[in-house]
Amino acid sequence: MLRASDLQSLFDRLRPAIEESGLHLDHLHVDVVDADTLNALASYSGMPSRISHWSFGKTFHRLRTTHDYRMTQIYELVVNNRPAYAFLDRTTSKAQALMILAHVVAHVDFFQHNRLFYPTPYDMLTRMARHRHDFLELTRQHGVASVESLIDAAMVLMDFVGERPRVPVGASAPDDVMGFVIQHAPHLESWERHALATLYTEARYFWPQQLTKVSNEGYATFWHQRILRQTELSPEEAWEVSRLHASVVQVTQPQLNPYRLGLALYQQLWTDGGVDRVLDARTQYDDLGLIRSAFQEGMVEHSGLALYRPQESSPEPRVGSFAAIQSQLLRDLENGGIPHMSVQQEDSLPELALWHHHDGRDLDFTVLPFAMRLVASRLWKGKVRIRTVRQRVPHVVSHDGTQWEDSVG
Amino acid sequence: MKPIGMTAGEELDWVPTGVRQDMVRHQEKVRDAIRTNLADIVLDERIGVTDGSKIIQVPLTSxxxxxxxxxxxxxxxxxxxxxxxxxxxxSAGESEAGKQGGSEPGCDVEETALSLEEIEEVIFEKLSLPHLDLSRHALGESNNSTEPDTLTRTGPRSQWNRRATLRTHLRRRASQGEPRFGVLIPEDLRYWLYHPAPNPEGGAVVLAMMDTSGSMGNFEKYLAKSFFYWTVAFLRKNYPHVELVFLAHDVRAREVDEETFFHRGASGGTVSSSVYRLALDVLEQRFRPEQFNAYAFHFTDGGNLTSDNGFAEECGNRLKERTNFFGYGEIHDTERSPSPLYQAFSADGTNVIVLRGKEDIFRALMKFFGPDTQEVTRAQSL
Known part of the structure; x- marks a missing residue:
């Protein structure tokens, strides 16, 4: 059973290696909590207080069930905030906690130095708690149904908040669909616009994390391995640590393990240019940048990468050339795995016109009508149109809240 | 470079704010989704077998x-x-996926696996037998008596009978020649013993009447059977002592067992009065009114023999008087006006319903067994 008092001494053991590593952070606060609490926190993306929505309850239910069946175990959660907050599972052993602490420290260093995170607010923990209060007040005034349906619909657009980290006030980038809707939707009430703006800031806060899954996890895995090698461990501790590390980087065919891939990439950078190259990469790169600069020929073989067709019931690995694997990886991780969408508004039309920048992958047409109906009926309160390509044929799909249309051309 | 500050804390029995409400809200959504998808669940072939352990994939689109x-x-x-x-x-490792960063938005789509029991719980939650008269006691017993009647030497602490214990103790001491209070020994202890008492819930009989004439097509039969399937399941769950009588009819009516009722084919014409007469006979001979609450439900396609309509209405009204509740359902897959029998019954306040599609099954269940049955009855009789 891990206690808060243990953590302090464990951290002191790691401190020399951390301080020598070049990692830097101001302050880290670690809370030890129950496994169930950790699952609950994970469903709120680590936020102890966040707006209320049934989807968080659903995620918690799923995490709890998979945890009960021993299918997933969350060891840590790190919140991008200053001071940085982390949560650890009470049931981890001290040796495991050593490794997890080193991992957490690297995550925090990543949050505080990576270019993509410069614009994220420092005090999101308290802001989120305030958002909760604001939304409770809105629920009191306007009813559960209207606030809940607003969040349901906003969640569709929260994936489309624009790629560029900073845009001048008042001007919105074309790929900032949500920002555009908040500003220009013709029939939104002012409280709705306000609530959407709040959700928008949350989406912008989480967006860089979408783009840095491999780089952030790889970086943390790289450093926990390195720091623990420089820390004196008893044989029992060394055994436990290696076991935990092995489970973190283990292969679960046919999934891509970001810890494993990211670790290989940072190890490559280390070989190329030592610690400076590693620290430079954590400042500069998102997932795509990291792969472009560090992905090497031998890694396909060494990390065991292959191509899969996910539609097969038991996908068979297909050997790919270095170039094929690299370009597919870039495509998988492009834009956080979310389609590129931009606003193509013509002033004369009262419709919301979007353009899907087709890159070879079609949109999922089974859920598209439902997603568009939410946006059309609750946010735009009018017709929403998307120009896309399906099976190499141009399509225009639209939904006005009641009617779904799909026409070729 | 200044040293890294590190603090640690411990949170016991703490969860993020509002997680319980969000879970409850999520469960409500699941329940709503089950109710709106009930028809699909009902008509799913797999559910035809009563097997409570089965996990059913319910697509909960909503x-x-x-x-x-x-x-x-x-x-x-x-x-x-x-x-x-x-x-x-x-894949078989103990902790697949290892860790998870603080950035996972829960955004997947899934079907929810539910056991038949869970579905039944949701559907039956609000259902009850209408106008149940609890003073009509039938046979059957339960263990929920409140009056203890005998004593025993062992038992739970809460049923310890102090007076009897003291009496036994003093009697034992007196027989040993010391008629004063001493030290209690286990043999002195006495406890109240509760015995099963008659079930205070009323006895009830439910008559399920179904038209099996040739004019009942596959669709009509499916709806009628689905309705009765859920009715029987609901009664078995909420009222284990309820008696069920299955009556099938075409030109003539006969009592059949459950298996036959749900699985026999159809032929012949329709004479509804036959089944009402049989129902009255069954009630007369086997279920005394002071002991049994009686319920009757009849599902037909409405194609009653024209010459029988008058007599059927008369028998139907007698059945209505004899029972606590008489529900009459007609199944039309097309828009056509209800039969004369339907009009006659609805005019005098019998509970009638028209089923047009599979989504009406839950509506029928709610109408006949739902919480506002009394209001519905009153509104219709006005």
């Missing part, structure tokens, strides 16, 4: 989180291969 995303059923993506082609080397 509670999915929709996103605009890629179609993952096409194209390829990159994944890892287990070394030496050792398939699934990591």
């Amino acid at each position: 509670y999915r989180e929709y996103r605009i995303g890629f179609d993952h059923d096409q194209g390829e993506n990159v994944g890892h291969v287990a070394k030496d082609g050792a398939l699934g080397a990591g």
Whole structure:
């Protein structure tokens, strides 16, 4: 059973290696909590207080069930905030906690130095708690149904908040669909616009994390391995640590393990240019940048990468050339795995016109009508149109809240 | 460089604010989704067997989180291969996926697996037998008596009878020649013993009447059977002592067993009065009114023999008087005006309903057994 008092001494053991590593952070606060609490926190993306929505309850239910069946175990959660907050599972052993602490420290260093995170607010923990209060007040005034349906619909657009980290006030980038809707939707009430703006800031806060899954996890895995090698461990501790590390980087065919891939990439950078190259990469790169600069020929073989067709019931690995694997990886991780969408508004039309920048992958047409109906009926309160390509044929799909249309051309 | 500050804290029995409400809200959404999808569940072939352990995949479209995303059923993506082609080397591991960063938005879509029992719980939650007269006691017993009647030497602490214990103690001491209070020994202890008492819930009989004439097509039979399937399941669950009588009729009516009722084919014409007369006979001979609450439900396609309509109405009204509740349902798959029998029954306040599609089954259940049955009855009789 891990206690808060243990953590302090464990951290002191790691401190020399951390301080020598070049990692830097101001302050880290670690809370030890129950496994169930950790699952609950994970469903709120680590936020102890966040707006209320049934989807968080659903995620918690799923995490709890998979945890009960021993299918997933969350060891840590790190919140991008200053001071940085982390949560650890009470049931981890001290040796495991050593490794997890080193991992957490690297995550925090990543949050505080990576270019993509410069614009994220420092005090999101308290802001989120305030958002909760604001939304409770809105629920009191306007009813559960209207606030809940607003969040349901906003969640569709929260994936489309624009790629560029900073845009001048008042001007919105074309790929900032949500920002555009908040500003220009013709029939939104002012409280709705306000609530959407709040959700928008949350989406912008989480967006860089979408783009840095491999780089952030790889970086943390790289450093926990390195720091623990420089820390004196008893044989029992060394055994436990290696076991935990092995489970973190283990292969679960046919999934891509970001810890494993990211670790290989940072190890490559280390070989190329030592610690400076590693620290430079954590400042500069998102997932795509990291792969472009560090992905090497031998890694396909060494990390065991292959191509899969996910539609097969038991996908068979297909050997790919270095170039094929690299370009597919870039495509998988492009834009956080979310389609590129931009606003193509013509002033004369009262419709919301979007353009899907087709890159070879079609949109999922089974859920598209439902997603568009939410946006059309609750946010735009009018017709929403998307120009896309399906099976190499141009399509225009639209939904006005009641009617779904799909026409070729 | 200044040293890294580190603090640690411990949180016991703490969860993020509002997680319980969000879970409750999520469960409500699931329940709503089940209710709106009931027809599909009812008509699912797999459910035809009563097997409570079965997990059913219920597509709950109304509670999915929709996103605009890629179609993952096409194209390829990159994944890892287990070394030496050792398939699934990591799949059986104890902690797959290891850690999870603080950035996972829960955004997948899924079907929810529910057991038949869970579905029944949701559907039956609000259902009850209408106008149940609890003073009509039938046979059957339960263990929920409140009056203890005998004593025993062992038992739970809460049923310890102090007076009897003291009496036994003093009697034992007196027989040993010391008629004073001493030290209690286990043999002195006495406890109240509760015995099963008659079930205070009323006895009830439910008559399920179904038209099996040739004019009942597959669709009509399916709806009628689905309605009775859920009715029987609901009664078995909420009222274990309820008696069920299955009556099938075409030109003549006969009492059949459950198996036959649900699985026999159809032929012949329709004379509804036959089944009402049989129902009255069954009630007369086997279920005394002071002991049994009686309920009757009749489902037909409405194609009653014209010459029988008058007599059927008369018998139907007698049945209505004799029972606590008489529900009459007609199944039309097309828009046509209800039969004369339907009009006659609805005019004098019998509970009538028309089923047009499979989504009406839950409506019928709610109408006949739902919480506002009394209001419905009153509104119709006005």
